[in-house]
Structure formats: C-alpha cells, structure tokens
Amino acid sequence: MAAQPSVSAPLANRDAVLPIRDASRRIVRELGFMKPTLAGTELPASAVHALIEIGNRGGLTATDLCDRLNLEKSSVSRMLRKLIDGGDLAEENSDTDGRAKRLTLTAQGRRTLAAIDAFAHEQVGGALACLPAADHAMVVEGLRLYADALHARRATPGNESKAAAPLAVRPALRIEPGYQPGLIGRAVDMHAQFYARAHGFGAVFESRVAAGLAEFLPRLDRPCNAVWTALDGDRIVGTIAIDGEDLSGPAPAPRIAHLRWFIVEDGRRGGGLGRRLLDEAVAFADRAGFAETRLWTFRGLDAARRLYEAAGFVLAAESPGSQWGTEVTEQSFVRPRQT
Structure with a gap:
C-alpha cells in the first residue's frame, strides 16, 4: 500500500x-x-x-x-x-x-x-x-x-503535524524617486557582487562606484539630477540615476544626460523591474529637455543591451579599456531625445 x-x-x-x-x-x-x-x-x-x-x-x-x-x-x-x-x-x-x-x-x-x-x-x-x-x-x-x-x-515550528499559516500577501515592488537611506551601500553591494562574480571586477571597480555615488547624491537638489530605487518593502533591490551635469558643457552646448548606476538585485532580473527603472530614467531625461542621453557599459552584457536598445539607445562606439581594473571592450550608447 x-x-x-x-x-x-x-x-x-x-x-x-x-x-x-x-x-x-x-x-x-x-x-x-x-x-x-x-x-x-x-x-x-x-x-x-x-x-x-x-x-x-x-x-x-x-x-x-x-x-x-x-x-x-x-x-x-x-x-x-x-x-x-x-x-x-x-x-x-x-x-x-x-x-x-x-x-x-x-x-x-x-x-x-x-x-x-x-x-x-x-x-x-x-x-x-x-x-x-x-x-x-x-x-x-x-x-x-x-x-x-x-x-x-x-x-514553521511543528509543521510535521499541521500546515503552515498562509503567507502574508507580498506588497508589489515599487519604484521611488529620490534618496533612500542606505542607497549608496546597497547600490555598491549589488554592483560589486554581480560584476565580481560574472566579470572578475574587484576593488578598483567597487571603489569607483562608491566614490561616484558619494559625489553625485549631494547634487540631487539640482533639478537636472535624479535617482530612483526599486523597493521590496524597505529593501532596495534596484537603482538607476540620471546625472545631468557631468556630460553637459556650458551654454550654448547641448545638454547631455548621463544614465548611471543601473542595477537590479540578483534573482530579480528578467521580471520587468529593470525595464521599469529604465523607463523612469529616460522619461525624466526627455521631460527635462536633454538633447540626448548617454551611457557607458561593456560588451557581454547582452540582457542589458536588449533593454537599452528597446528604450531607444544605439551603440555609438566601442574600444578596449581597463578603467575598471579588468580589460574589457567598453561601449558607448546614445539615445536622442524622444518627443
């Protein structure tokens, strides 16, 4: 039996x-x-x-x-x-x-x-x-x-003799603009863990990410700069930012936005969260009147590239580089303003 x-x-x-x-x-x-x-x-x-x-x-x-x-x-x-x-x-x-x-x-x-x-x-x-x-x-x-x-x-204690209590309904992942407590630490951690494991990046890369974010966040009071976090409850599980200053020269030069610190936590990629973050960033850049938005990445991040191209970015240039501590083929993508 x-x-x-x-x-x-x-x-x-x-x-x-x-x-x-x-x-x-x-x-x-x-x-x-x-x-x-x-x-x-x-x-x-x-x-x-x-x-x-x-x-x-x-x-x-x-x-x-x-x-x-x-x-x-x-x-x-x-x-x-x-x-x-x-x-x-x-x-x-x-x-x-x-x-x-x-x-x-x-x-x-x-x-x-x-x-x-x-x-x-x-x-x-x-x-x-x-x-x-x-x-x-x-x-x-x-x-x-x-x-x-x-x-x-x-x-659940005693689950041998009784069914576990029903799980509480999980709140939907939400995207919030502006600074969130712990943003620098979480963004750096997500970048460091993913790129160390997948591409061998180390201390040089992690320190550059941390330094860049630390310099950028105090500039959020200026309307040309913005950051968004994806939140699961109070936990940050994704970030993206538009830096409207570091690529824009003095007038009358065209204003150029820099898309930076785009990352989604391990285990959450492929579910649409990255697309939601990217949509927020490029929509902001268009509303703010930037002539174009640029980003820098490197060859091999195929899933991210598909997201960029779906959002209107095109590959503008690529060349060997080692600024992150590991030799890679760096790529520049450009997205003209869409009205």
Missing part, C-alpha cells in the same frame, strides 16, 4: 497540489538535478549550490550554509572539505565569531562560479525565449511565491 501523507491539503488547494508536484518534478529533471553532476561541472548539486550561495553573499559560515541549503551539518562539512581541497573555497576567521570559519571563493572558485552562472543563464534564458516576453514576469513572481511558501513551511 502506498504511504499516505500525514497532512491533507486544505480543500481549497487540493486541485493545485498535483499539478504543482508534477511541474516541480519536471523542473528538477529538465534542469539536470537527477544527474550526479550539475550545471556543466563535475560537482554534485549541493556543491554547486554552495558555491552560488557563498559567492552571492561574499562569504558564509558552514552553519549559515546548512540553513540555506537545508542540509545536515555532517553532509555540508564533507562537501565543504572537498571544495576546499579542490581549490574552490578558502577558510578564514569570522569577524563576528572566533569559533567559526568564514568560507570565501578562491580565484579558481570565482571562475567555477562564473562558468556555472553562464551555463544557468543560457539554460534559463533559452527556456524563457520559448515564452512570450509578457509572460516572463508571471513566471518570476510565481516561482518566487512558491519558493517563499516552501521556505515558510520549513520555518
């Missing part, structure tokens, strides 16, 4: 349980979790997830990792030892707990993570390409809600 579940789903949810279980199994199979290795590496799924979590957060303790991966300490310890011995992870003393070791990626580990990210981006991006663009945000939000619900059930 087949084992019976110990908890019955609420009547209102029974019709959803079987389709969700079926979809979950299919996702597991299609993403390759049934195989002994994952994401084009020679590593098992637990090790791949460990590198992602440690890389995304700049370092974790083994205890933190156990909670994030929902694995027993003994399993995590064995897996971490293999990653350390294999050269992907390093241990250092924790700043907050002398008894704990903080785990960080080595240079080899960053290369491994970059390869994992490239594999995953191609895999997920290829799947999304099979769907209408209008459906992408629905997929992002549905998966996020489902993952949050699974975590909430695990975090």
Whole structure:
C-alpha cells in the first residue's frame, strides 16, 4: 500500500497540489538535478549550490550554509572539505565569531562560479525565449511565491503535524524617486557582487562606484539630477540615476544626460523591474529637455543591451579599456531625445 501523507491539503488547494508536484518534478529533471553532476561541472548539486550561495553573499559560515541549503551539518562539512581541497573555497576567521570559519571563493572558485552562472543563464534564458516576453514576469513572481511558501513551511515550528499559516500577501515592488537611506551601500553591494562574480571586477571597480555615488547624491537638489530605487518593502533591490551635469558643457552646448548606476538585485532580473527603472530614467531625461542621453557599459552584457536598445539607445562606439581594473571592450550608447 502506498504511504499516505500525514497532512491533507486544505480543500481549497487540493486541485493545485498535483499539478504543482508534477511541474516541480519536471523542473528538477529538465534542469539536470537527477544527474550526479550539475550545471556543466563535475560537482554534485549541493556543491554547486554552495558555491552560488557563498559567492552571492561574499562569504558564509558552514552553519549559515546548512540553513540555506537545508542540509545536515555532517553532509555540508564533507562537501565543504572537498571544495576546499579542490581549490574552490578558502577558510578564514569570522569577524563576528572566533569559533567559526568564514568560507570565501578562491580565484579558481570565482571562475567555477562564473562558468556555472553562464551555463544557468543560457539554460534559463533559452527556456524563457520559448515564452512570450509578457509572460516572463508571471513566471518570476510565481516561482518566487512558491519558493517563499516552501521556505515558510520549513520555518514553521511543528509543521510535521499541521500546515503552515498562509503567507502574508507580498506588497508589489515599487519604484521611488529620490534618496533612500542606505542607497549608496546597497547600490555598491549589488554592483560589486554581480560584476565580481560574472566579470572578475574587484576593488578598483567597487571603489569607483562608491566614490561616484558619494559625489553625485549631494547634487540631487539640482533639478537636472535624479535617482530612483526599486523597493521590496524597505529593501532596495534596484537603482538607476540620471546625472545631468557631468556630460553637459556650458551654454550654448547641448545638454547631455548621463544614465548611471543601473542595477537590479540578483534573482530579480528578467521580471520587468529593470525595464521599469529604465523607463523612469529616460522619461525624466526627455521631460527635462536633454538633447540626448548617454551611457557607458561593456560588451557581454547582452540582457542589458536588449533593454537599452528597446528604450531607444544605439551603440555609438566601442574600444578596449581597463578603467575598471579588468580589460574589457567598453561601449558607448546614445539615445536622442524622444518627443
């Protein structure tokens, strides 16, 4: 006789349980979790997830990792030892707990993570390409809600004998103009984490981002400058700015806007949030009467380039450069004012 579940789903949810279980199994199979290795590496799924979590957060303790991966300490310890011995992870003393070791990626580990990210981006991006663009945000939000619900059930005491309480309705992500407390720190953190992991940028890049924002924000009292933040509750999950001064020369030279510090938090790209931020920025530039808006980026950021081109930017120039501490092909995009 087949084992019976110990908890019955609420009547209102029974019709959803079987389709969700079926979809979950299919996702597991299609993403390759049934195989002994994952994401084009020679590593098992637990090790791949460990590198992602440690890389995304700049370092974790083994205890933190156990909670994030929902694995027993003994399993995590064995897996971490293999990653350390294999050269992907390093241990250092924790700043907050002398008894704990903080785990960080080595240079080899960053290369491994970059390869994992490239594999995953191609895999997920290829799947999304099979769907209408209008459906992408629905997929992002549905998966996020489902993952949050699974975590909430695990975090609910006594969930072996009762269903978890319903999740509170998540407020919609909102975009707010103007300064928000913590803006510099969050914007710098999002830039540093993404570009270090994906492109190997380091201290030079992070310090330039921080210095630029610190110089710009006190100028927000001038009407030609503006910044917007995407907020999930009180948490900043995206930023963008228009600097109306650093590219504009004295009159009668044409006024030129500089689009800067455009970033969306890891895990939230592809759901339309970046497009919403970009729309706010270019609409402001048009209303303010700038003759054109320019931005600088570099080759390889294909998803961002598609957003720029959809908003009216065109590639104006590209050349090798190393101002961010790593050799890249820098690109300049220009968008004439649209009336």
